Amino acid sequence: MELVTGATGYVGGRLLERLLREGRPVRAMARDPAAVQADVEVVRGDVVSGEGLDAALDGTASAYYLVHSMEAPAAGPNGGASFGARDRRAARNFAAAASRAGVERVVYLGGMAPAPGTTLSPHLRSRLEVERILLDASPKSIALRASIVIGARSDSFRILVRLVERLRLLPFPAWRRHRTQPIDERDAIEYLARAPLVPEAAGRSLDIAGPDVLSYGDMIRRIADLMGVGRAPLGLRLSQTPAASAVVSAVAGYPLELVRPLMQSLETDLLPRDDDAKRLFRIRPRSFDRAVEWALREWERAEPLAAR
Numbered sequence: 001m002e003l004v005t006g007a008t009g010y011v012g013g014r015l016l017e018r019l020l021r022e023g024r025p026v027r028a029m030a031r032d033p034a035a036v037q038a039d040v041e042v043v044r045g046d047v048v049s050g051e052g053l054d055a056a057l058d059g060t061a062s063a064y065y066l067v068h069s070m071e072a073p074a075a076g077p078n079g080g081a082s083f084g085a086r087d088r089r090a091a092r093n094f095a096a097a098a099s100r101a102g103v104e105r106v107v108y109l110g111g112m113a114p115a116p117g118t119t120l121s122p123h124l125r126s127r128l129e130v131e132r133i134l135l136d137a138s139p140k141s142i143a144l145r146a147s148i149v150i151g152a153r154s155d156s157f158r159i160l161v162r163l164v165e166r167l168r169l170l171p172f173p174a175w176r177r178h179r180t181q182p183i184d185e186r187d188a189i190e191y192l193a194r195a196p197l198v199p200e201a202a203g204r205s206l207d208i209a210g211p212d213v214l215s216y217g218d219m220i221r222r223i224a225d226l227m228g229v230g231r232a233p234l235g236l237r238l239s240q241t242p243a244a245s246a247v248v249s250a251v252a253g254y255p256l257e258l259v260r261p262l263m264q265s266l267e268t269d270l271l272p273r274d275d276d277a278k279r280l281f282r283i284r285p286r287s288f289d290r291a292v293e294w295a296l297r298e299w300e301r302a303e304p305l306a307a308r
């Protein structure tokens with residue numbers, strides 16, 4: 001049996017569909033079981049409070065940890081804590097419950113880290129801290145690190161598309177020149193689905209990435225191009241992340257609690273350490289353009305894109 005946490009979220013939801021399609025025995029965990037859109041056993045569980053974790057993990061060999069706390073702080077115990085404190089507590093609760101239940105491995109998707117010696121954003125520091133807690137608790141666990149996942153339901157991709165759609169000049173500060181290697185959702189899900197089946201991945205932290213090295217400016221230009229929008233973006237000269245985050249949050253229609261940590265993480269290059277994951281998993285990742293075209297097509301099947 002495999003457990004998928006974050007089953008109401010983007011990555012967890014997609015992975016759940018994939019594992020069910022493969023016929024793998026799966027259980028989902030969610031704070032609100034009614035919100036899980038799949039025909040699957042769901043256990044109510046909350047990683048921050050720890051409620052429901054023992055029941056959710058009972059009898060599972062692998063548990064996918066696909067949760068983050070970048071949301072407006074809720075009322076109640078720990079509700080007022082920063083996302084870093086909530087995520088630390090959540091990972092410790094989950095790691096302890098997984099050890100109690102004898103789970104063989106936790107599979108985690110976190111964020112790609114900048115080169116050693118570079119200052120970490122609070123978001124990336126927190127993602128790495130979660131990775132460490134989970135790997136330390138179960139030695140066969142696997143941590144995958146990705147930068148932007150390109151998919152119709154991925155918040156980080158949707159924010160970029162909304163900006164292209166709604167603005168003539170895009171508020172990206174000087175670090176729009178920083179580079180990363182976004183990954184196609186189909187490849188990210190493939191890595192996650194195969195992770196428990198690749199013995200060489202046990203105990204490792206592996207970077208997963210697409211083949212194209214792009215600056216954030218290049219990404220915006222490629223997305224605008226593929227959307228058929230003839231605008232020259234990136235002209236607004238906001239040099240500070242807080243100001244840019246506020247504009248992006250208002251224009252894209254996403255909460256500042258999500259946008260600010262994501263934008264702070266763009267202040268350095270985020271490039272893979274090596275291609276070990278590609279080699280071990282024998283995956284040939286799709287190009288950025290293929291990923292964007294596919295994501296936009298899926299998006300338009302659900303709702304029109306004004307700029308197209």
Ligand SMILES: NC(=O)c1ccc[n+]([C@@H]2O[C@H](COP(=O)([O-])OP(=O)(O)OC[C@H]3O[C@@H](n4cnc5c(N)ncnc54)[C@H](OP(=O)(O)O)[C@@H]3O)[C@@H](O)[C@H]2O)c1
Binds near residue numbers: 012030090111
């Ligand atoms: N999307 C990307 O581009 C991307 C890139 C790199 C890495 N990742 C990583 O992938 C993982 C999943 O991200 P995502 O994009 O799928 O995020 P998402 O769509 O925002 O989903 C987050 C999930 O976490 C759940 N959650 C939040 N707090 C919880 C709690 N206290 N107890 C139980 N569940 C809780 C949410 O459930 P509710 O429905 O109850 O809120 C939701 O299902 C994260 O670790 C993220 O760092 C994502």
